Amino acid sequence: MSASSDGIAAAAAPLLQVEGISCRFGGLLALDRVSLELVEGEIFGLIGPNGAGKTTLFNVISGLTTASSGRCLWRGVPTAGLGACRLNRLGIARTFQNLRLFESLSVRENVLVGLHHAARAPLLGALLGHGAFRRHQGRLEARAMELLALLELEALAEQRAGDLPYGDRRRLEIARALATAPRLLLLDEPAAGMNPAEKDDLRQLIGRIRDHYSLTVLIIEHHVPLMMRLCDRLAVLNFGRRIALGSPAEVRRDPLVIEAYLGGSGGGQGSAAGEGR
Amino acid sequence: MDLIQILVNGLSVGAVYGLFALGYTLVFSVLGVINFAHGAVFTLGAYFTYLLIGGAIGANGLMAGFQLPFALPFWGALPLAGLGAALVALLVERVAFRPLRRRRADPLLALITSLGAGVILVNLIQLLVGAESYAIPTSVLGGLPASFPLLGARVRTVQALLLGVAVLLLALLSLWLEGSRNGRGLQAVAEDPETAQLLGIDSTAMVRLAFGLSGFLAGVAGGLVGLSVSIAGPYFGIGYGLKGLAVLVLGGLGSVPGAVLGGLIVGLAEAFVPADWSGYKDAVSYGFLFLVLLLRPRGLLGRPLPTKV
Amino acid sequence: MDAALLEQMLLGALLALSVYLPLRCGQLSLATPGFYAVGGYVAALLSTRVAAFAGSGATSPLWALVAEMVLGGILAGLIALAIGGPVLQLRGIYLAIATIALVEILRVLNLNLPFTGGAMGIFAIPQPFEQADGYVLFTLVLLALACWLCQRLEVLRLGRAMAAIRDDELAAASVGIDTPRTKLIAFVASAVLAGVTGALAAHFLNAWNARAGSFDASITTLAFVVFGGSRYWLGPVLGGLVLTALPELLRPVGDLRLILFGSVILLGPLFFPQGLVTAERLRGLGALLGRAPQAP
Numbered sequence: 001m002s003a004s005s006d007g008i009a010a011a012a013a014p015l016l017q018v019e020g021i022s023c024r025f026g027g028l029l030a031l032d033r034v035s036l037e038l039v040e041g042e043i044f045g046l047i048g049p050n051g052a053g054k055t056t057l058f059n060v061i062s063g064l065t066t067a068s069s070g071r072c073l074w075r076g077v078p079t080a081g082l083g084a085c086r087l088n089r090l091g092i093a094r095t096f097q098n099l100r101l102f103e104s105l106s107v108r109e110n111v112l113v114g115l116h117h118a119a120r121a122p123l124l125g126a127l128l129g130h131g132a133f134r135r136h137q138g139r140l141e142a143r144a145m146e147l148l149a150l151l152e153l154e155a156l157a158e159q160r161a162g163d164l165p166y167g168d169r170r171r172l173e174i175a176r177a178l179a180t181a182p183r184l185l186l187l188d189e190p191a192a193g194m195n196p197a198e199k200d201d202l203r204q205l206i207g208r209i210r211d212h213y214s215l216t217v218l219i220i221e222h223h224v225p226l227m228m229r230l231c232d233r234l235a236v237l238n239f240g241r242r243i244a245l246g247s248p249a250e251v252r253r254d255p256l257v258i259e260a261y262l263g264g265s266g267g268g269q270g271s272a273a274g275e276g277r
Numbered sequence: 278m279d280l281i282q283i284l285v286n287g288l289s290v291g292a293v294y295g296l297f298a299l300g301y302t303l304v305f306s307v308l309g310v311i312n313f314a315h316g317a318v319f320t321l322g323a324y325f326t327y328l329l330i331g332g333a334i335g336a337n338g339l340m341a342g343f344q345l346p347f348a349l350p351f352w353g354a355l356p357l358a359g360l361g362a363a364l365v366a367l368l369v370e371r372v373a374f375r376p377l378r379r380r381r382a383d384p385l386l387a388l389i390t391s392l393g394a395g396v397i398l399v400n401l402i403q404l405l406v407g408a409e410s411y412a413i414p415t416s417v418l419g420g421l422p423a424s425f426p427l428l429g430a431r432v433r434t435v436q437a438l439l440l441g442v443a444v445l446l447l448a449l450l451s452l453w454l455e456g457s458r459n460g461r462g463l464q465a466v467a468e469d470p471e472t473a474q475l476l477g478i479d480s481t482a483m484v485r486l487a488f489g490l491s492g493f494l495a496g497v498a499g500g501l502v503g504l505s506v507s508i509a510g511p512y513f514g515i516g517y518g519l520k521g522l523a524v525l526v527l528g529g530l531g532s533v534p535g536a537v538l539g540g541l542i543v544g545l546a547e548a549f550v551p552a553d554w555s556g557y558k559d560a561v562s563y564g565f566l567f568l569v570l571l572l573r574p575r576g577l578l579g580r581p582l583p584t585k586v
Numbered sequence: 587m588d589a590a591l592l593e594q595m596l597l598g599a600l601l602a603l604s605v606y607l608p609l610r611c612g613q614l615s616l617a618t619p620g621f622y623a624v625g626g627y628v629a630a631l632l633s634t635r636v637a638a639f640a641g642s643g644a645t646s647p648l649w650a651l652v653a654e655m656v657l658g659g660i661l662a663g664l665i666a667l668a669i670g671g672p673v674l675q676l677r678g679i680y681l682a683i684a685t686i687a688l689v690e691i692l693r694v695l696n697l698n699l700p701f702t703g704g705a706m707g708i709f710a711i712p713q714p715f716e717q718a719d720g721y722v723l724f725t726l727v728l729l730a731l732a733c734w735l736c737q738r739l740e741v742l743r744l745g746r747a748m749a750a751i752r753d754d755e756l757a758a759a760s761v762g763i764d765t766p767r768t769k770l771i772a773f774v775a776s777a778v779l780a781g782v783t784g785a786l787a788a789h790f791l792n793a794w795n796a797r798a799g800s801f802d803a804s805i806t807t808l809a810f811v812v813f814g815g816s817r818y819w820l821g822p823v824l825g826g827l828v829l830t831a832l833p834e835l836l837r838p839v840g841d842l843r844l845i846l847f848g849s850v851i852l853l854g855p856l857f858f859p860q861g862l863v864t865a866e867r868l869r870g871l872g873a874l875l876g877r878a879p880q881a882p
Contacts, residue, residue: 062760063760064756064759064760083759084756084759084760085759085760085762085763085764085765088759088760088761088762089762093760093761094760096757100754100756100757100760101753101754101757102749102750102753102754102757102758103753103754104749104752104753104817105746105749105750105753109746109749112746113746113747113749113750113758113761113763114761114762116743116746116747116761116762116763117762119743119746120743121743126738126742126743127735127738127742129738129741137741176761177761179761180761180762309679310679311679311683313805372852373852376856377855377856377859380859382855382859383859385614385812386812386855386859388682388805388808389805389808389809389812389813389851389852389854389855390851390852390855390856392805392809392851393809393848393849393850393851393852393853393854394848394852395848396844396845396847396848396851396852397845397848397849397852400841400844400845400848401845403841403844404841404842404845515801515802519686519690519801522683522686523683523687525683526680526683526684530679530680556694556697556698557694557698559690559694560690560691560694560695563687563688563690563691563694564691566683566684566687567684567687567688567691570673570676570680570683570684570687571672571673
């Protein structure tokens with residue numbers, strides 16, 4: 001299933017295809033036949049009012065929730081039944097809207113946990129802690145510090161993750177996700193709780209990360225102006241349905257989107273959409 | 278033994294298991310923790326019943342030779358013993374649960390503190406009345422015959438009595454939970470403590486109510502089992518406590534009908550274990566429990582918990 | 587302090603580590619006494635039924651003891667491996683109760699199987715050491731080895747994965763940790779340690795019966811860990827040593843001793859909710875000793 005073995009086919013297929021995903025919880029239809037295609041290297045935004053099903057879609061893509069129907073394809077291969085761990089190993093990493101750090105571990109250790117895949121070492125050497133193992137550990141530590149530096153967290157490396165202020169936690173989650181060496185990064189409301197200056201920094205940071213690691217980014221965010229400037233393409237979800245898809249300019253003009261934002265629950269967000277121009 | 282007798286045996290034992298598990302369930306539903314002192318409260322209920330019917334303490338222990346100056350009929354002794362057990366359960370809540378709740382400590386700790394309370398109670402019993410077994414004579418039932426015919430079989434009166442009292446209590450409890458203000462308050466707290474608080478329900482009072490009821494049920498169950506098979510010493514509640522735990526999970530933690538159903542299933546299954554295999558009888562409930570947990574992890578009647586990401 | 591009590595304390599510490607291992611990745615398993623009983627029966631049966639294991643001299647051979655410990659550990663580990671997959675899908679209190687059920691099933695089996703000696707159990711188990719001092723020394727080595735492994739866990743990939751699962755199992759899976767496998771490793775390691783300890787204890791106690799693995803023991807061993815603290819291996823070791831010694835040290839107060847023991851279990855968590863050994867206290871200790879501690 002690795003990309004290198006059939007490189008040509010992999011290059012032709014989109015990175016991720018979401019095909020007619022529906023998700024039903026009891027009587028509630030959280031996702032209703034949603035389809036998307038992510039092209040390698042793009043930053044793809046997912047917007048929509050609260051409860052539109054955005055996080056549910058993330059959960060399906062990252063293997064935390066099983067879809068009631070429909071399927072996801074990763075480089076053309078169905079991902080059904082793989083589970084969060086396998087999907088991460090394939091190259092899908094994510095952050096969480098409600099922040100799920102390993103709170104009792106230090107900032108540095110959180111990133112080291114993300115480097116789990118790279119930390120495999122012969123058991124005996126690891127137990128005895130001899131030279132080769134130490135050098136390997138040293139490389140991991142250096143890699144972790146590099147990621148922390150990228151996210152401007154290196155000064156906090158030895159702090160307990162649970163003691164960090166909100167904005168730092170958000171960035172630590174991104175560092176931890178990046179540590180798993182993903183091809184696709186799912187960011188669930190990374191700017192929540194940040195002030196305008198921090199949001200602007202974050203926007204630039206996401207762009208930098210994409211360029212630096214040639215990643216594909218799928219991002220959920222309520223702050224529409226940020227999304228308009230950051231994303232190459234946008235999809236709009238409302239009541240579990242995809243109601244629009246296209247470039248930021250196209251989406252902004254879409255009458256269904258305007259209706260969803262002005263007519264629905266998100267009046268305030270509608271005005272935010274207006275600011276985006 | 279014929280089928281009717283086996284059925285009555287199984288159902289009566291199962292009903293007692295159900296009563297016992299209901300006590301666990303009531304506490305679990307409001308606090309989300311298991312009260313490991315429950316077995317000790319059950320044991321106390323049995324000793325209270327023994328004392329109230331005028332039984333005398335044996336030669337060992339600090340209370341050697343003690344006897345109440347009056348003797349109540351079994352019908353009077355049983356509810357009083359239940360009340361006594363309820364008071365003890367409230368005391369357990371006060372010392373082993375409330376301090377943790379107030380500090381918002383890890384609920385896991387309540388397993389340990391309640392066990393500590395249980396160890397204290399059991400050893401206190403041993404200190405006071407010794408380790409010997411006490412029997413509640415069936416003569417306390419007055420003129421009732423030892424057995425009576427039913428559908429062509431003979432059924433022991435004590436067994437039928439166990440079943441009758443348990444069913445009566447279960448019915449009353451269900452009615453009370455559904456129909457009374459406090460009963461619904463208790464359910465509301467079990468459902469969602471925060472919302473209940475917003476609705477003006479005093480959750481501390483509801484927790485106390487749950488412990489009181491749970492103690493009462495355990496005490497009555499203890500008295501009934503004492504009558505049926507005698508009190509085998511201060512530790513005799515532990516086995517029931519464990520089995521109650523199995524019953525509890527079998528039916529689904531926090532589910533009232535589940536506790537009853539689980540009790541009846543275990544009671545019946547044990548009754549049908551052939552005599553040659555009686556040594557393995559105690560494993561039946563745990564085997565069942567294991568199977569159910571693996572096939573239906575929330576128990577037979579438990580509600581699935583939504584996982585929130 | 588007499589050697590017999592010291593030996594009991596060391597065995598308590600080993601059992602506490604066995605409870606600690608699954609707890610280190612957030613799994614509350616109370617199965618330790620069940621595996622302990624299994625290990626003990628392996629040693630008891632081999633050394634009383636197989637002539638080579640009993641030896642011909644005044645003491646049974648040391649290699650036999652080691653072989654029994656290995657076999658006891660393996661059998662316990664295999665049982666854990668067989669049931670671990672499905673059982674570890676259960677969470678929190680459900681897992682705890684399922685493991686209590688496992689202990690009870692094993693107890694009933696031990697009581698009724700044709701070769702385990704019924705309620706009396708197996709007695710006159712040969713002694714590999716002439717005096718308790720020998721046991722103490724041997725057990726000290728074993729405990730030191732177990733502590734060293736737990737200490738290495740702090741810096742190993744596996745140990746970090748376990749800590750991550752303890753903090754947030756779902757997040758751990760989403761960063762590529764095979765959570766079922768990691769939990770199974772911890773569960774099996776716990777079983778092996780308990781089995782090994784049981785084999786040793788059977789010799790030391792000279793007799794073995796089904797009471798070795800009871801519900802009481804489940805809770806007592808859990809109390810070791812809760813009392814000592816479950817974050818760092820030093821906690822359970824301390825808890826095991828102290829709480830095993832306590833009822834014995836309380837012997838002078840006679841009938842009150844178990845009541846006092848119960849009071850300690852009741853009051854301990856109220857006053858030390860994190861246990862005796864916490865990260866802060868370790869750091870304080872490390873500063874006192876003038877070196878950076880490796881504790882979390």
